[in-house]
Amino acid sequence: MRKDDLYITVPTFFRCPISLDVMKSPVSLCTGVTYDRASIQRWLDGGNNTCPATMQILQNKDFIPNRTLQRLIEIWSDSVRRRACIESAETAVPTRDEIAAAIEKEERYDRDILSKILRFARESDDNKGFLAGKDDFVRLLADLLSQVDFKTTSTVKLLVVQEAVKILSMIRTKISDRRRFSNLILNNGRDRLTAIIFLFKTGNVELKIDCAGLLEFVAVDAESKLLIAERDGLVNELMKSISGDSDPSLIESTLSVLIAISSQKRVKLNLIREKLIKELTKLLAADPTTSSVSVTEKCLKLLETLASTNEGRSEICGGDGECLKTVVKKLMKVSTAATEHAVTVLWSVSYLFKEEKALEAVTSTNGVTKILLLLQSNCSPAVRRMLTDLLKVFKVNSRSCLSAYDTKTTHIMPF
Secondary structure, three states, X not given: OEEXXXXXXXOHHHEOOOOOOEOOOEEEOOOOOEEEHHHHHHHHHOOOOEOOOOOOEOOOOOOEEOHHHHHHHHHHHHHHHHHHHHHHHHHOOOOHHHHHHHHHHOOOOOHHHHHHHHHHHHHOHHHHHXXXXXHHHHHHHHHHHOOOOOOOOOHHHHHHHHHHHHHHHHHHHHOOOHHHHHHHHHOOOOOOHHHHHHHHHHOXXXXXXXXXXXXXXHOOOHHHHHHHHOOOOHHHHHHHHOOOOOOHHHHHHHHHHHHHHOOOHHHHHHHHHOOHHHHHHHHHHOOHHHOOHHHHHHHHHHHHHHOOOHHHHHXXXXXXXXXXXXXXXXXXXXXXXXXXXXXXXXXXXXXXOOOHHHHHHHHHOOHHHHHXXXXXXXXXXXXXXXXXXXHHHOOOOHHHHHOOXXXXXXXXXXX
């Protein structure tokens, strides 16, 4: 039985054997079988003289009200109605006036209020913008993150903090002054970062994604990026979240955080020590049908960033060159952004720093041919310059080689 979005399991003996609906006026025949009065009356009015369930001939056609069953059905129906009212109240989207009144009235927010605000925010971008524009409300949410001792805090209080994080993550892109918000979370004399990182470590996938979104959003400058990147245990937890068996959306969100915090050299070196390049190689080598374009672009972007260090280039070219071979395979196969990141990685290790292992890896995977084909495409001037530089490294005469390829029969991804 379905009542709007509420699904109800009806006890079998509450149903009329004829109509299969819940009985309104249950009556029993002489055979002992109970039916809804209206259904059995229609059966008998149709000229039948048998019990529909047993097909026994009826000795009489008297109805005996089954008052015990009727009372049970009434009690059950009342409980269903109450449940429906409660669930309707819990899932109803509050109006803007109701939310405004709640925000103005409350100095402290409990979970019920925050749950209503969260439903309101989910309803539309306008609602998110409305909440983001309430500076006092945003500050009170941020304050909730600093009022938690995770060793002693009750489950109820922890759930309140989770709701606060979900709301902040949901409205973050509507916050006009990103730097001010970053200072509120990271540099306002209170430790709010610990709560976000704790929930990233312990929360479910959805909560982890919300926390990752906040971490990326508050990483606005060198100071904030370093503060986040060097918080104990965070990088290790980020690494766990990009493992191959993680949720695809969580992997994408985590990669965004890694990109946001990896601009400084000491952070890059730490990420390299944590074997990030090995994990990125695994993600790039995964089945293309299970990996999104965005994940591939972010992996290549991170490799481009790490290739700016000696240690990064050494790792990228290390072993049998598997990482670099995987990068070459992504040329012209994913997107314009992915190809540009891949070209930059190849240019860094092969042209700028002339790593011998890089030259071998590119050659063994038919990389030179792909470079030539890319030069024929409508790539950006910056990419074209890098491709020309790469041909110099491989000592290829681009003009003579290009003439060997018929652009009319070669399928090249447009740029």
